[in-house]
Amino acid sequence: MAVVKLQRPKLNAGEKIYFGAILKGFFITMSHAVRSLLGKTTGAKDLASSGLGVTMQFPEQRWDNQLPEYYRGAPTLVIDEQGRERCVSCQLCEFICPPKAIRITPSEIPTDDKWAKVEKRPIEFDIDMIRCIYCGMCEEVCPEQAIFLRKDYLVTGHTRAEMVHDKKKLYEIGGIRTGLVNKWNELK
Amino acid sequence: MPDILQILILIVKIVALTFCVVLPLVPISVYFERRFCAVIQDRVGPNRTGIPLTLLGFKKDFHFFGLIQPVADGVKLFLKEDFTPSYVRKAFYWMAPALTVAPALITVCVIPFGSPISIFGSEQKLVIADLDIGPLFVFAISSLTVYGITLAGWSSNSKFSLIGGVRSTAQMISYEICLGLSIIPVLLYYGDLNLSKIVQNQADNGWLLLPLWKGGHLGLPDLQTALFLIPAFIAFLIFTISIFAETNRMPFDLPECETELVGGYHTEYSSMKFALFFMGEYAAMVIGSALIVTLFLGGWSVGFGMDKWINDLHIGSFQFGGLIHLMAFLVKLIVFILFFILVRWTVPRFRYDQLMKLGWVIFFEAALVNVFLAALIIAAPQLTAAIIGGGAVLLIAVTAAVIWVAMVSEAKPKIRRA
Numbered sequence: 272m273a274v275v276k277l278q279r280p281k282l283n284a285g286e287k288i289y290f291g292a293i294l295k296g297f298f299i300t301m302s303h304a305v306r307s308l309l310g311k312t313t314g315a316k317d318l319a320s321s322g323l324g325v326t327m328q329f330p331e332q333r334w335d336n337q338l339p340e341y342y343r344g345a346p347t348l349v350i351d352e353q354g355r356e357r358c359v360s361c362q363l364c365e366f367i368c369p370p371k372a373i374r375i376t377p378s379e380i381p382t383d384d385k386w387a388k389v390e391k392r393p394i395e396f397d398i399d400m401i402r403c404i405y406c407g408m409c410e411e412v413c414p415e416q417a418i419f420l421r422k423d424y425l426v427t428g429h430t431r432a433e434m435v436h437d438k439k440k441l442y443e444i445g446g447i448r449t450g451l452v453n454k455w456n457e458l459k
Numbered sequence: 460m461p462d463i464l465q466i467l468i469l470i471v472k473i474v475a476l477t478f479c480v481v482l483p484l485v486p487i488s489v490y491f492e493r494r495f496c497a498v499i500q501d502r503v504g505p506n507r508t509g510i511p512l513t514l515l516g517f518k519k520d521f522h523f524f525g526l527i528q529p530v531a532d533g534v535k536l537f538l539k540e541d542f543t544p545s546y547v548r549k550a551f552y553w554m555a556p557a558l559t560v561a562p563a564l565i566t567v568c569v570i571p572f573g574s575p576i577s578i579f580g581s582e583q584k585l586v587i588a589d590l591d592i593g594p595l596f597v598f599a600i601s602s603l604t605v606y607g608i609t610l611a612g613w614s615s616n617s618k619f620s621l622i623g624g625v626r627s628t629a630q631m632i633s634y635e636i637c638l639g640l641s642i643i644p645v646l647l648y649y650g651d652l653n654l655s656k657i658v659q660n661q662a663d664n665g666w667l668l669l670p671l672w673k674g675g676h677l678g679l680p681d682l683q684t685a686l687f688l689i690p691a692f693i694a695f696l697i698f699t700i701s702i703f704a705e706t707n708r709m710p711f712d713l714p715e716c717e718t719e720l721v722g723g724y725h726t727e728y729s730s731m732k733f734a735l736f737f738m739g740e741y742a743a744m745v746i747g748s749a750l751i752v753t754l755f756l757g758g759w760s761v762g763f764g765m766d767k768w769i770n771d772l773h774i775g776s777f778q779f780g781g782l783i784h785l786m787a788f789l790v791k792l793i794v795f796i797l798f799f800i801l802v803r804w805t806v807p808r809f810r811y812d813q814l815m816k817l818g819w820v821i822f823f824e825a826a827l828v829n830v831f832l833a834a835l836i837i838a839a840p841q842l843t844a845a846i847i848g849g850g851a852v853l854l855i856a857v858t859a860a861v862i863w864v865a866m867v868s869e870a871k872p873k874i875r876r877a
């Protein structure tokens with residue numbers, strides 16, 4: 272490669288004194304400040320912010336309708352249209368979970384159950400939301416489409432124990448999910 | 460016993476002016492700094508911290524735009540661990556923070572905060588010590604801060620601190636000269652070094668940079684005063700910029716330049732000791748603005764010939780005009796502090812050689828030439844036209860020579876190739 276020699280730009284006298292540039296700087300900063308104070312910050316509309324700065328004033332203004340489709344919130348368990356708990360407690364998510372946030376206690380499904388042929392289900396399923404990093408690996412690895420990252424992002428609690436989502440809580444947030452592959456149905 | 464009464468009044472003044480006026484200005488300017496820089500950068504800044512009235516059973520918390528934030532900051536700094544590294548020189552390490560705050564607070568005593576208040580016929584000036592050497596006293600004391608910073612840098616026994624301390628010394632010494640030289644025109648004009656008298660003069664005859672009234676009557680300035688605006692403005696410019704350098708504020712904050720020196724001279728400090736440095740910096744900024752306002756922008760005077768009328772306001776024998784003037788002074792002060800902040804978030808940091816060149820090659824000469832220009836304008840009525848003309852020519856010649864020297868000193872040596 273040929274060596275390219277860059278010349279520093281020659282400044283004229285006005286630029287050397289640079290008072291003009293500083294004054295221009297004042298105008299730019301002040302215009303931003305004034306527009307912010309008037310609630311018309313640049314980009315406030317696009318970001319659906321409060322207008323005082325591009326910041327969203329959180330508890331009063333919510334993200335909820337701004338979230339993109341691919342948003343990764345709290346991981347949850349789901350049931351399908353037939354009311355079946357989809358997790359077969361294969362524990363793949365437990366093993367893939369990078370921060371080891373998931374704890375599963377597997378158990379068998381009693382033989383008189385309608386879905387006895389599925390054989391296993393979790394008796395306990397805890398996700399420690401203090402550990403979870405919302406990576407979505409569990410959702411990706413699950414062979415049963417049983418675990419999904421929902422759009423809930425307000426995961427709070429007063430104690431560490433409160434921050435562990437147990438099975439009941441997980442199904443509560445997850446709810447019913449339709450349009451999944453139902454591979455345990457009777458073949459027609 | 461009038462002596463004891465005098466001392467009591469003095470103590471009241473010290474407590475009221477230093478601890479109830481200037482010190483609260485420090486957290487307020489920190490708050491303004493955070494909010495103002497936030498809106499400049501399209502952010503919000505601290506707007507939530509308030510008094511949690513809901514804890515006491517009220518319906519709503521009290522926010523008031525996050526004005527309680529400085530209190531929270533202070534409490535936080537108090538509760539942090541006060542860590543002294545084992546390798547520092549303990550005595551100096553402990554002394555340094557106090558040495559930076561104390562001078563800044565001592566200089567408060569010559570700043571006139573308002574016109575005299577009189578109660579029961581006894582007049583009290585709103586200044587702690589009405590010294591006849593006001594500005595000199597401020598310069599003498601405020602340059603002591605450099606000891607604090609240098610000692611902090613040296614005693615921390617860390618390279619970043621040391622470089623910060625050394626930079627600060629060099630910077631302060633360079634700018635002290637411009638600072639002193641730049642106000643000589645002002646002192647020549649007033650013929651007085653007493654800040655109270657300077658302000659009284661400005662209240663009567665127009666601010667130095669706004670001479671639109673004389674003896675209480677509005678009107679355009681005469682030729683001499685109008686001409687004096689030129690050196691006055693140059694002096695204002697140099698003085699303001701030197702104050703920026705003196706207080707280690709942004710375009711010149713090389714002693715604590717985060718990008719190069721971690722935290723500069725206070726890298727090794729934590730908790731309240733760090734807070735003292737922080738306070739010292741902001742207190743210096745408050746005092747610097749107070750000095751600029753006092754010398755150039757009329758101090759406590761409201762202006763436009765209204766000061767006499769305000770002075771005469773009274774309830775019974777209590778003339779409270781001084782308090783209104785105190786308010787006017789504080790408003791001017793806060794506006795100027797906002798200007799300081801605006802500059803900080805607008806102008807990028809100077810390189811060290813640029814800083815030194817600005818001080819020694821440009822401002823030093825400009826201030827010197829300015830002194831002679833001011834002297835010529837002030838002395839003009841007593842001189843014959845020939846002498847004035849000769850002086851002007853001489854001044855132009857000297858200015859041209861100075862500019863030429865500055866240009867030559869800037870010329871780069873030719874690059875030699877082997």
Ligand code: SF4
Pocket residue numbers: 346364367368369370371372373398402403404405406407408409410
């Ligand atoms: S989202 Fe990631 S961290 Fe959270 S439970 Fe799933 S695998 Fe674990």
Ligand code: SF4
Pocket residue numbers: 357358359360361362363364365375409412413414415416417418
């Ligand atoms: S959620 Fe999915 S991956 Fe995890 S145990 Fe249940 S079936 Fe297996």
